[in-house]
Amino acid sequence: MSNQILYFHYLYRLHYTFDSVTNICPKMADTPVRFGILGCANIARKMCRAITLSPNSVLYAIASRSLEKASSFVLENGFSPVEVKVYDSYEGVLEDPDVDAVYVPLPTSLHVRWAVLAAEKGKHVLLEKPAAPNLAELDRILEACECSGVQFMDATMWxxxxxxxxxxxxxxxxxxxxxxxxxxxxxxxxxxxxxxxxxxxxxxxxxxxxxxxxxxxxxxxxxxxxxxxxxxxxxxxxxxxxxxxxxxxxxxxxxxxxxxxxxxxxxxxxxxxxxxxxxxxxxxxxxxxxxxxxxxxxxxxxxxxxxxxxxxxxxxxxxxxxxPQEALMVSEFAGLVKRRNGDGLEPPEMWWPGISRKxxxxxxxxxxxxxxxxxxxxxxx
Amino acid sequence: MSNQILYFHYLYRLHYTFDSVTNICPKMADTPVRFGILGCANIARKMCRAITLSPNSVLYAIASRSLEKASSFVLENGFSPVEVKVYDSYEGVLEDPDVDAVYVPLPTSLHVRWAVLAAEKGKHVLLEKPAAPNLAELDRILEACECSGVQFMDATMWxxxxxxxxxxxxxxxxxxxxxxxxxxxxxxxxxxxxxxxxxxxxxxxxxxxxxxxxxxxxxxxxxxxxxxxxxxxxxxxxxxxxxxxxxxxxxxxxxxxxxxxxxxxxxxxxxxxxxxxxxxxxxxxxxxxxxxxxxxxxxxxxxxxxxxxxxxxxxxxxxxxxxPQEALMVSEFAGLVKRRNGDGLEPPEMWWPGISRKxxxxxxxxxxxxxxxxxxxxxxx
CATH class of the missing domain: 3.30.360.10 (Dihydrodipicolinate Reductase; domain 2)
Structure with a gap:
């Protein structure tokens, strides 16, 4: 392979790859955290794979403003429409009672709207960085998460x-x-x-x-x-x-x-x-x-x-x-979600929201x- | 050897080493540039070795305010008093007609005095860094070198x-x-x-x-x-x-x-x-x-x-x-000195003084x- 091809291969892996999911880790015996994804951004491909590789999470639903785009995304990433629900609106995912957590890779200006709504609907929020256009909007998100008792984490993988x-x-x-x-x-x-x-x-x-x-x-x-x-x-x-x-x-x-x-x-x-x-x-x-x-x-x-x-x-x-580090991130996030869901009493962990805020x-x-x-x-x- | 000893060995090499000079490079057939050193600063030990290793230069004289210190320095660095002249004043080196070039490792505040005098005495100047406490003093040094037609270089080895x-x-x-x-x-x-x-x-x-x-x-x-x-x-x-x-x-x-x-x-x-x-x-x-x-x-x-x-x-x-890079520096400097001395017409090279000035x-x-x-x-x- 030429150096140039190797380079593009690397870039592809960084941003877009969704390799075969045939070799995934076995799911834990107890119920994995069911993820919904809001939007089909390129980074969502990498995160689909991460959710699948993580032993305590599963991709459950994905939304796009176009149902066709969401369906294509599901197929392109190696899932069948039976495995992953598709929605033509972000609200659809947020209304789905079987979705535990959402990953939000939307443009930053939309974070406050959708992350707050997700929290209000009781969904745990894994939010792509930058968390918000400014601290005031991030604080609205963090307050909504805290009020609803859902876990927040920004998606800084490393x-x-x-x-x-x-x-x-x-x-x-x-x-x-x-x-x-x-x-x-x-x-x-x-x-x-x-x-x-x-x-x-x-x-x-x-x-x-x-x-x-x-x-x-x-x-x-x-x-x-x-x-x-x-x-x-x-x-x-x-x-x-x-x-x-x-x-x-x-x-x-x-x-x-x-x-x-x-x-x-x-x-x-x-x-x-x-x-x-x-x-x-x-x-x-x-x-x-x-x-x-x-x-x-x-x-x-x-x-x-x-x-x-x-x-x-x-x-x-x-x-x-x-x-991969992104799967370790999902796994850590899902672990906190499961801890929260486990006995219904454990408050959301505030370490990661604190880092995002600083x-x-x-x-x-x-x-x-x-x-x-x-x-x-x-x-x- | 423990890590700590290795580390001090490294530091010693960086700053103080003057290894055996028995294995020096053969001198070029033509006359090497004869160096005088003003002062016995620690860095002068490293430069003694560099001058000896450089194929177109030789250590000719060294001065200290104390003759005893200069003599000890010569012996400690593997020379005999027959090989290297010792002086109890910097003027002694500058007045010696057989000294072609001086290396000046004196404190920065003394650079202008001794580098200008060296230039006026027709000695080429290899000056330890920082070249001067300020640009005005460096300019006095550079002007003196240019007026006397001697080569200037600051001793930045890398x-x-x-x-x-x-x-x-x-x-x-x-x-x-x-x-x-x-x-x-x-x-x-x-x-x-x-x-x-x-x-x-x-x-x-x-x-x-x-x-x-x-x-x-x-x-x-x-x-x-x-x-x-x-x-x-x-x-x-x-x-x-x-x-x-x-x-x-x-x-x-x-x-x-x-x-x-x-x-x-x-x-x-x-x-x-x-x-x-x-x-x-x-x-x-x-x-x-x-x-x-x-x-x-x-x-x-x-x-x-x-x-x-x-x-x-x-x-x-x-x-x-x-x-070593310091010997390559001496060699490059001596080469410029020899070029200048060769036909008596070549002006000093202005590349290195220009870099020092900037x-x-x-x-x-x-x-x-x-x-x-x-x-x-x-x-x-």
Missing amino acids: MHHPRTSEMRALLSDAQRFGQLKSIHSCFTYEADHNFLQNNIRVKPDLDSLGALGDIGWYCIQAILWAANYELPETVTAWRDPEFNEAGVILSCGACLHWKDGKVATFYCSFLTNLTMDLSALGTKGNLHIHDFAIPFQENVASYHAGSQFRIPMMSEHAVANDL TQQVLDTVKASIERGFQPVEILS | MHHPRTSEMRALLSDAQRFGQLKSIHSCFTYEADHNFLQNNIRVKPDLDSLGALGDIGWYCIQAILWAANYELPETVTAWRDPEFNEAGVILSCGACLHWKDGKVATFYCSFLTNLTMDLSALGTKGNLHIHDFAIPFQENVASYHAGSQFRIPMMSEHAVANDL TQQVLDTVKASIERGFQPVEILS
Whole structure:
């Protein structure tokens, strides 16, 4: 296979693949969580597969504004119409009493409407990132979920990879890593002409946050993760972000500052070759990865660690995963849903909603700093 | 050997080693450039070895304010007093008619005095970085060198590693790399208590630029190198650098912006574990190294390149070097000196002085931005 074909094969796997589902994990003996999907976005293909691979979940229904499109989607992804119900409206899925949870890959501007309605209908909500166009809308969603007692999680997949928890252990190790001093994160890809003209991610009425929402979300969440979710004190956007004609951000960056002198930077862009870097530097060690958001390989991911008590030629650590990170995410989400449904008393788990909220808060502050001429903007925690 | 011992062995090699000189390269048939060294700084040990390893240079004289210190230095570094002349004053070296060139590892505040005098005495000048405390002083040095027709070069070693030119070829390749969009550079090390109390690098009267001069110099020069020496339009220092009690910078960072939308960031610190990162991102490819300033290995150095026409698992490229990078630097400098001396007509080569000047100009602008409360400061090119 030529390099170019291999590359497109990789991209396809990243965004669109739904491989054979003949080799799925056996379902747990008890009832799996039944998922409905609102919309047939490309990312939904990847999530169909993830729901199927996850041992405690099953794809139950899918909706599109066109029944034909929903039916085609079901067939194209290897299901029969007997297995998966199709609806020609999102309401159809939300009204279906057998749907336990919904995955919402709709454009960001529609999140508040459909995620709130889903919560009100008692459906647990797995929401594609960015969670919302702004914190006010995310708060409406989170409040609706809390009121209805349903679980909320944003669909940031890499957070659920076992590499992530192994790296977390490194960062928390006073001997190997010391005190965190600096973080740098970067997520870029080069969008083609068609994307830059037509994709929802560059349309102000659909995904008004552009690159900041689509990929800056990952960078910000990665920085917060490295900082153990301590919010920075101030955020200062870099000068001269790139915008499209409609005013949507195509590239931008920012500096984040903490009270203890810790600093972080991130850069996100639709106009630069694929890069997914994360570096965290401590007083005694450091951490580097070049594929933090989507590992280059599906079943193993590595990180590089340097420490003062070793030749500083960094050591590579590989972490195997039995399921793709998106299936691990679904499995974790479904586990929380089942815990909630189990005895009818357990409240929704608030760890993941809290992370989404902090991510959105920093993201909003980056936007505010851009709007205020790149002045530092304080975050009130 | 334990990891800790290996690490100290590595540090020792980075800063202090002068291994046996019994296995030196044969000198060229024609007269080598005769070097004098002003001062017995630790870095001078590494440079003694480099001058000896370089095929077109020889260590001829060394000066210290104490003759005893100079004599000990000669013996400790494997020379006999017959081979290398010792002087108890820097003037002694500069007055010696057989000294062709001087290497100046003195504290930065002394550069202008001794480099200008060296030039006036007709000695070619290889000057330790940072070149000067500010551009005005560097310009006095450069003017003195130009007036006297002597070669100037700052002693930034990695610029002379063959990896650097191979990476330059990648960055210049429109097919593999495309247009440069973003650069990030980071040089940090964790200085110990003794360093932070006593080292010249934290003394305002000796190295007033602190971490910005000592290691920020590398980051800035690396950014300019990646940008093909195009000066940025504005420089904005990050908020909240760390200072010692005397007001010397212990850590800082900045964002650099170019007219075409290109951005760069760097971070330097005496308070963070050893990190030497350089990333350059283009529209079609990217470049990553984790040991840009001092390769982890002495005889081979690698870089990672990603390209859109390949699976984006980055490929590693190793570049072998027959001599350590510091010896390659000495060799290149001596070659320019010999060219100048050869026919008596060739003017000094202005490429390297131009790079030093641009580096100093950006460095000064970072300092100005810090002093102006982290406001963007324009660079007039």
